[in-house]
Amino acid sequence: MSGRAFVEFVGVEKAFAGKPVLRGMDLAIGKGEILYIIGTSGVGKSVTIKHLVGFLPIDKGEIWFDGQRVDRLDERGFYPVRRRVGMVFQNATLFDAMTLTENVALPLRKHQGLGWKAALADARRRLAQVYLADFADRYPAELSDGMRKRAAIARTLTLAPEVVLFDEPTTGLDPVNARRIDRLIRELSRTLGVTAVVVSHDLPSIMSVADRVAFLYQGRVHALATPAELAASADPIVQQFIAGRSSGPMETPGF
Amino acid sequence: MSAAPSLPVRALAALGRPVIAAARATLELWGVLIGTLAGIIRSYGKGGRRPRGAVVAQMYAIGNRSLVFVAVTLGFIGMVMMYQACLQFSRAIGDLSQVGLQFLRLVVSDFGPTLTAMMLATRVGAGIAAEIGSMKVTEQLDALRMSGVLPIDYLLVPRFLASIVMTVALTILGAAIMYGAGGLTAWLSFGVNPRTFFDPAMVQPRHLALGLVKAVTYGAAIPIVSGFCGLRARGSSEGVGWATTAAVVGSSFAVIALDFALSVGALWLFGGDL
Numbered sequence: 001m002s003g004r005a006f007v008e009f010v011g012v013e014k015a016f017a018g019k020p021v022l023r024g025m026d027l028a029i030g031k032g033e034i035l036y037i038i039g040t041s042g043v044g045k046s047v048t049i050k051h052l053v054g055f056l057p058i059d060k061g062e063i064w065f066d067g068q069r070v071d072r073l074d075e076r077g078f079y080p081v082r083r084r085v086g087m088v089f090q091n092a093t094l095f096d097a098m099t100l101t102e103n104v105a106l107p108l109r110k111h112q113g114l115g116w117k118a119a120l121a122d123a124r125r126r127l128a129q130v131y132l133a134d135f136a137d138r139y140p141a142e143l144s145d146g147m148r149k150r151a152a153i154a155r156t157l158t159l160a161p162e163v164v165l166f167d168e169p170t171t172g173l174d175p176v177n178a179r180r181i182d183r184l185i186r187e188l189s190r191t192l193g194v195t196a197v198v199v200s201h202d203l204p205s206i207m208s209v210a211d212r213v214a215f216l217y218q219g220r221v222h223a224l225a226t227p228a229e230l231a232a233s234a235d236p237i238v239q240q241f242i243a244g245r246s247s248g249p250m251e252t253p254g255f
Numbered sequence: 256m257s258a259a260p261s262l263p264v265r266a267l268a269a270l271g272r273p274v275i276a277a278a279r280a281t282l283e284l285w286g287v288l289i290g291t292l293a294g295i296i297r298s299y300g301k302g303g304r305r306p307r308g309a310v311v312a313q314m315y316a317i318g319n320r321s322l323v324f325v326a327v328t329l330g331f332i333g334m335v336m337m338y339q340a341c342l343q344f345s346r347a348i349g350d351l352s353q354v355g356l357q358f359l360r361l362v363v364s365d366f367g368p369t370l371t372a373m374m375l376a377t378r379v380g381a382g383i384a385a386e387i388g389s390m391k392v393t394e395q396l397d398a399l400r401m402s403g404v405l406p407i408d409y410l411l412v413p414r415f416l417a418s419i420v421m422t423v424a425l426t427i428l429g430a431a432i433m434y435g436a437g438g439l440t441a442w443l444s445f446g447v448n449p450r451t452f453f454d455p456a457m458v459q460p461r462h463l464a465l466g467l468v469k470a471v472t473y474g475a476a477i478p479i480v481s482g483f484c485g486l487r488a489r490g491s492s493e494g495v496g497w498a499t500t501a502a503v504v505g506s507s508f509a510v511i512a513l514d515f516a517l518s519v520g521a522l523w524l525f526g527g528d529l
Contacts, residue, residue, distance in 0.1 A: 055397050075405075082401050093398035109304075110403030155402070 004064045006031040006195060007052065007163060012061035012071075013219075014047055021047055023219030024061070031162075034189045034196045036206045036227075039216035040241070040250070045199040046090070048216070049165040052197075053085055054078035065163075083111050086161035090168045092148035094140040094155070100127055101136045104155045111159055126154040130184075146177035153184060164188065166198040170205055178202065182209045203242070207231070215241065217250070280487075287407065287483040291415050294408040309413035317379050317414070318421030325374050325429045332370055333362075333433035334440045341445040351445055355452030358437055364462040364521075365469070367430025368422075369514045372473030374429075375422060376506035380481040383414055384502030387485025388495040396486075406486070414478040422474030423467065430466070465521045472517060473510050480505040 005028035014022040021044040029035050037045045050056045051063055054073060063071040070081055094103045104123035108114045114122065127136050130150040140148050149169065156164060166185065170178035182205050188194040189211075200206060206213055207227045215223040215230065215238055223230060223238050231242060240248035260268070297303050337358060344351055387410055390396050396406045434453075441447035481502035488498035 050397075053401065055400070075400075078400075079403060082403065087397075087401050089394045089398060091393050093393060093395045095395060095398075106404065107402040152398075 004067060005029055006033075006066060007197070008062075008064040009048065009051070010062040010064070012048070012051065012063065013059045014044065014051070014056065015059055020219055022058075025216070025220050027214055027221050027224070029195060029197060031195055032189060032193045034185060034198065034209055034211045036198045036200055036210040036213045037216060038200060038206060038213055038241070039222075043216045044219060045216055046167050049087070049167060049197055049199060052163075052165065053082055053087055079111075083159055084161055085163040085165065086156035086159060087165040088149075088153050088156050088167065088169055090171060092140065092145070092152040094148055094151055096140055099137050099139055100132060100143075100151045103140070103151060104158055107155060108158050122158065123154075126158050127151065129157075130154045146173050146180075149173065149177070149181065153181075157188075160192075161194065163195040163197065166196065166200070168199055168201065170200065170202045175204075178205065181205075185209055283487070284480070284483050287411070287486065288479050290405075290407040291411045291479060291482075294405065294412040295416070297408060298412055306409075306413045309409075310416050313413045313417035314421050316382070317375070317417050318424055321375060321378050321421075321425060322428070324378055325371055325425050326432050328374050329367075329370055329429040329433040330436040332366075333436035336366075336433075337437035337440040338444055341441050341447065345445065351441065351447045352451055354441060354447065355438060356454055356457040358452075359434055359455060360457045360462055362430050362434050362437075363458055364465045365514070365518065367433060368426045368466050368469035368473060369510060370433070371426045371429040372422060372470070372477065372510045373507055375418075375425065375473075376477050376510055377503050379418065380477050380502040380506035381499050383478055383481035384485040384488075384498045385495060386410075387482055388488030388498035391486060391488045392491055392494055407482075411478060411482045414482065415475060418478045419471055419474035422477070423470045426466065426470040461521075461525055465517070469514065469517050472513050476509045476513055477506045480509050 007029040009025055009027040012022050012025045013020065021042070025044070025048065027048070037048060039045055047056060051058050051071070052065065054070070054075070054077075058071050061071070062069055065081060065085065070078070073081065094100070095106070098106070101120055101123045104126050105114075105116070105119035108119040108122055109116065112119075124133065124136050127133055130153060132147060132151055132154065135143060135147060135151075140151070143151070153169075164185075169181050169185070173181065185196050185198065186209050189196050198205075198210070210227050213223075213225060213227055213230050214221045217223075217237060223233060223235060225233065230238060233239060233242075236249045240250045298305055337354070340354055340358065341351055344354055387396075387406075390399075390406075390410070399406050399409055438447075438449055438452045441452050442449050484498045484502040484505055487501075488494040
């Protein structure tokens with residue numbers, strides 16, 4: 001064993017057009033853990049998870065997944081990583097020209113090499129698991145945001161990933177649908193042992209679902225704690241964020 | 256603190272930045288072309304999944320939906336060009352017996368493919384860039400990559416193949432309409448006998464070959480340039496708008512530049528006998 005955590009970011013730096021976003025970020029995530037990444041907009045939360053699946057190259061540092069260094073992989077090298085690490089995007093990102101079943105069947109065809117018939121049959125089963133069996137032949141434009149999001153989750157889960165990255169999964173959803181997504185994340189972790197890394201601003205979600213919370217500030221992990229510890233933190237910056245106060249010691253670009 | 260760079264250094268930097276950006280963009284454009292060709296090999300090679308349905312759907316979108324647009328535009332251009340040609344010929348030499356012969360040669364080897372492609376560059380190029388650009392800014396391309404699909408294979412390969420086939424088909428149709436409309440104008444406005452006008456004597460196989468090569472090249476260039484612009488879209492709707500505009504400008508420019516290059520190449524190959 002390499003002695004590394006299941007997912008580990010070591011001294012990761014990333015800048016866009018010369019503007020640093022991540023400035024030597026260190027973060028270790030254990031297997032089966034539900035880790036929420038929180039912080040103000042533009043602090044690099046989504047950037048962090050996109051680095052893990054190779055959507056954005058890092059400028060400096062290391063990223064490790066299950067003992068393998070992944071930050072130097074090329075597009076093809078990331079294929080095996082993306083079979084094991086799924087991602088639910090902020091928007092549902094379903095393909096408009098495909099029905100829900102076809103959307104969900106796509107990774108089964110491409111990653112697992114299933115035939116179209118077998119992939120469609122499996123996709124229908126997956127859609128039933130997220131209560132969308134009756135909508136399997138509908139197009140994404142015909143569904144509500146919550147349904148699209150659930151279909152996107154079904155698509156992500158088709159490959160039985162070991163890690164699922166959620167980019168603001170409850171943003172734009174009503175409280176009922178948001179709590180359903182929370183429950184789904186918890187069930188994935190508890191019943192299937194999936195490691196969940198969730199980027200979110202949704203405090204009720206964070207407090208009820210997270211095992212640990214990483215609070216990003218100024219390109220680094222400023223605080224890493226359980227939700228209860230974070231809520232009780234005496235750190236004024238953490239307190240300002242948790243309380244949602246507009247004034248305080250936190251420096252927010254653009255304000 | 257280090258001293259501020261001197262004026263010549265700053266001027267050089269200001270000059271160098273766009274040059275580097277242009278070089279980078281050219282490399283990326285080549286990357287899209289090579290990636291698309293590799294995608295065709297992947298799709299049609301051993302064990303590949305041939306995107307037949309997607310190619311047919313794109314043929315319909317690119318070809319059938321452009322049919323009226325291309326037919327009407329090239330018809331009107333044929334009429335205007337022939338009217339002007341007859342006017343100038345009658346003023347300068349007073350003989351219109353050669354006008355149809357020369358017109359057909361030009362339509363086959365140049366005007367037909369080039370004007371058809373210019374029309375397609377605006378309609379099809381904008382569509383391709385807008386669709387791919389929207390998918391880029393809404394992270395659908397990343398979702399494709401997560402699904403194990405290379406966006407170029409899924410989006411550009413079918414459009415590339417369909418565009419080549421339909422550009423050739425529309426060129427044949429457009430050239431025929433242009434020639435017919437020109438003949439009608441010459442007959443009705445200047446009394447040119449249709450039997451004199453519709454005489455293919457001057458058209459040689461090399462003219463047909465040049466026209467075909469141009470149509471195939473334009474058909475390949477339009478989706479590559481437009482797809483490249485779509486893939487470069489950034490941000491939100493503004494980025495998609497930029498990509499769409501860039502695709503129309505870039506595709507049109509590519510058609511003109513390729514017309515020049517292919518015409519020069521043909522002249523070099525066939526000499527003044529073209």
